[in-house]
Amino acid sequence: MTDTLNTQSTFDLPTVRYIELTDEVATSKIASQLAQVFPAGVIYLIGGLGAGKTTFTRALLQEKGHIGAVKSPTYTLVEPYQIKGQSVFHFDLYRLNDPFELELMGIRDYLDDRNALILIEWPQKGESVIPAADLQLTLQIADDDITRHLKIEAFGPIGIAALTALNCDFSQVQKGWEAP
Numbered sequence: 001m002t003d004t005l006n007t008q009s010t011f012d013l014p015t016v017r018y019i020e021l022t023d024e025v026a027t028s029k030i031a032s033q034l035a036q037v038f039p040a041g042v043i044y045l046i047g048g049l050g051a052g053k054t055t056f057t058r059a060l061l062q063e064k065g066h067i068g069a070v071k072s073p074t075y076t077l078v079e080p081y082q083i084k085g086q087s088v089f090h091f092d093l094y095r096l097n098d099p100f101e102l103e104l105m106g107i108r109d110y111l112d113d114r115n116a117l118i119l120i121e122w123p124q125k126g127e128s129v130i131p132a133a134d135l136q137l138t139l140q141i142a143d144d145d146i147t148r149h150l151k152i153e154a155f156g157p158i159g160i161a162a163l164t165a166l167n168c169d170f171s172q173v174q175k176g177w178e179a180p
């Protein structure tokens, strides 16, 4: 039976958007805008070394109100923050050998906090141990080495709400993503 009363289906809402970031300032700007529409949840950051995952995270945390450095947790795997009373965890799993190491680190305790904001670089390395993403951001370095092609994918109501609220100049064409 079809539900004809439900006029706004999730199919009307965006689940993927593409943005061309012409320089580092543009990357920081979209990160700040996202900070304003994404109060809590899980963001995956995908992209090669130097793609801009940490740069993006830095701008997002500064917009949230963090004062001071945002250093890459390459060796520590996670850097915890308290920002205006909210727990924020910035993971970089590049050097993770086995997702089980995250269990040993006590990741479950971190993730018990439903109001936490969690950003995860190299989520592929965390496999089943890390929580599912509300938003997945993929950054590609363009041929000029400065431009980044950003793909934002939203999963579930939290991610879709954030993507819907994000007010920026989305690319009409999927620049940089034509080729696999």
Ligand SMILES: Nc1ncnc2c1ncn2[C@@H]1O[C@H](COP(=O)(O)OP(=O)(O)O)[C@@H](O)[C@H]1O
Pocket (backbone or CB within 6 Å): 021, 022, 023, 024, 025, 027, 047, 048, 049, 050, 051, 052, 053, 054, 055, 056, 072, 121, 145, 146, 147, 148
């Ligand atoms: N458009 C851009 N967006 C983000 N970073 C850029 C951009 N253009 C140049 N950069 C540079 O690329 C590097 C990105 O480094 P970083 O954010 O640490 O990458 P990752 O965390 O993905 O390995 C920085 O040195 C930054 O100054």
Ligand SMILES: [Mg+2]
Pocket (backbone or CB within 6 Å): 053, 054, 055, 072, 092, 121
């Ligand atoms: Mg990084």
